[in-house]
Amino acid sequence: MRITRIRPWHVTGPAPRVDVDAPRLSYVFLQVDTDEGLTGWGEITTYPGTIANRTIVAALEQVGEFLRGEDPLQIEAVWHKVFRAFTYMGTRGATTAMASAVDIALWDIKGQALGVPIHQLLGGRVRETVPLYTHFQYARTVEQMVANASAEVARGSRAIKTDPFMAAGGLSNVRYIDGQIDRSVENTAVAMIAGIRSAVGADIEVLIDAHALYNVPTAIRLANRLAPYDITWFEEPCPPESYDALEQVRSQIPVRISVGERLYTRFEFLPVLNRHLSDYVMPDVTWTGGISELKKIATLAETFYVPISPHDASGPINILAGAQVVLTVPNFYRLEARRVDLEFYSAFLEEPLHVRDGALLVSERAGLGNRLNLEYLQAHEVSNTR
Ligand SMILES: [Mg+2]
Structure with a gap:
């Protein structure tokens, strides 16, 4: 199996968070597609709000190029590839957030490929x-x-x-x-x-x-x-x-x-x-x-x-x-x-x-056991990120 596409989604959320006078926040998800038809989902969503999320989406576009063709089942190897590629940018924050989103999506794919929940x-x-x-x-x-x-x-x-x-x-x-x-x-x-x-x-x-x-x-x-x-x-x-x-x-x-x-x-x-x-x-x-x-x-x-x-x-x-x-x-x-x-x-x-x-x-469905609703994502995508 090979990764064919990494597609970040930057979307507005359904409700304000708990802060006083909080604005409607945005969220960043990662869709990882494969040549065998399986799709995995990851998330980053970082702070402060849309500024950080726009930045991380731009970085994820580059990571997508970097990971196309990788075997999504080799999770540990891909984790290290992402983490070590960006150590000159620092080994925390944006670097680990990108590694996180990819890692979660690959576990989701692996669970689906094997027909078992990640746990x-x-x-x-x-x-x-x-x-x-x-x-x-x-x-x-x-x-x-x-x-x-x-x-x-x-x-x-x-x-x-x-x-x-x-x-x-x-x-x-x-x-x-x-x-x-x-x-x-x-x-x-x-x-x-x-x-x-x-x-x-x-x-x-x-x-x-x-x-x-x-x-x-x-x-x-x-x-x-x-x-x-x-x-x-x-x-x-x-x-x-x-x-x-x-x-x-x-x-x-x-x-x-x-x-x-x-x-x-x-x-x-x-x-x-x-x-x-x-x-x-x-x-x-x-x-x-x-x-x-x-x-x-x-x-x-x-x-x-x-x-x-x-x-x-x-x-x-x-x-x-x-x-x-x-x-x-x-x-x-x-x-x-x-x-x-x-x-x-x-x-x-x-x-x-x-x-x-x-x-x-938590259900016994395969992978993460749930998936993002594409209709929601398409209807709420932050328009100027793509
Ligand atoms: Mg806290």
Whole structure:
């Protein structure tokens, strides 16, 4: 079998994401066609929005030329070919995102070629369903945040994640300069989490995302202020470049840490694990290197008894690919998703996704077990990319 075409799709999504005043985001998928009629699907979808997505689409067009004629079943070899070809551009970010999209699509093809779901090729199920954690709409007031969190729990979520500082302050990831926060925003954010804990009760897990926005003393103070509300983790306390900053924060907070959405490949997770810097790791299957890399990182983390909890702030292939891997991973906590009803993802797909008791159900269909709806893609393609 040979790869005949790599076709990136840049499309607008069906609904805004959870950020305050968020614009309608765009998504990047990869269609890999073969000379035997099988098609595999991958995803990249990166940030910030359409700027990054347009750039990655342009790069994917070049990768397509590079991979035409390759055997799609030789996944490991193709992964290394993509990864090593772009190391002068860096071994993280765009390079690993491209490797991820290709890798996921090739696993999809391999599963279809062999007539089995990808999780069978990764060792088979160690669990029947994939527990999720989910988000709810940001709001500027404590009352509305509590109402939104309660609504997501009422829809069936057993674990909810939010960034109360971003919600209260309208902050964003492009803001980081000094890593500090306005005190009134901080106080409102703490009141939001106090209110949410009181409203949802002790049995619902509450996760906090700091979005890598804080310097060391600020991160320490924020984590300590939220500790009384039994938070499951405090995610990305500081920007990802400094493991030393993470170590300093870790030594002075009583809550668990999760990092990894901005770490790329097993090579960047190893020092985090070796230095005991995080209680959870959260690689993103569409950024860190695909299904192949997520499985390797999971096994690496298993040797430290650290659970993985894959990051997903993008589209449906992300969740489908992540689910295929974590079905086979013993050291797994939860898979990230937007809303527990999963309607957002189903809008892109030929078959709707199904959830039960806050957990994703994964079929035994071959490959990823689902495919993107071409009618949706054609109707929502961002026009100036092709
Ligand atoms: Mg995050």
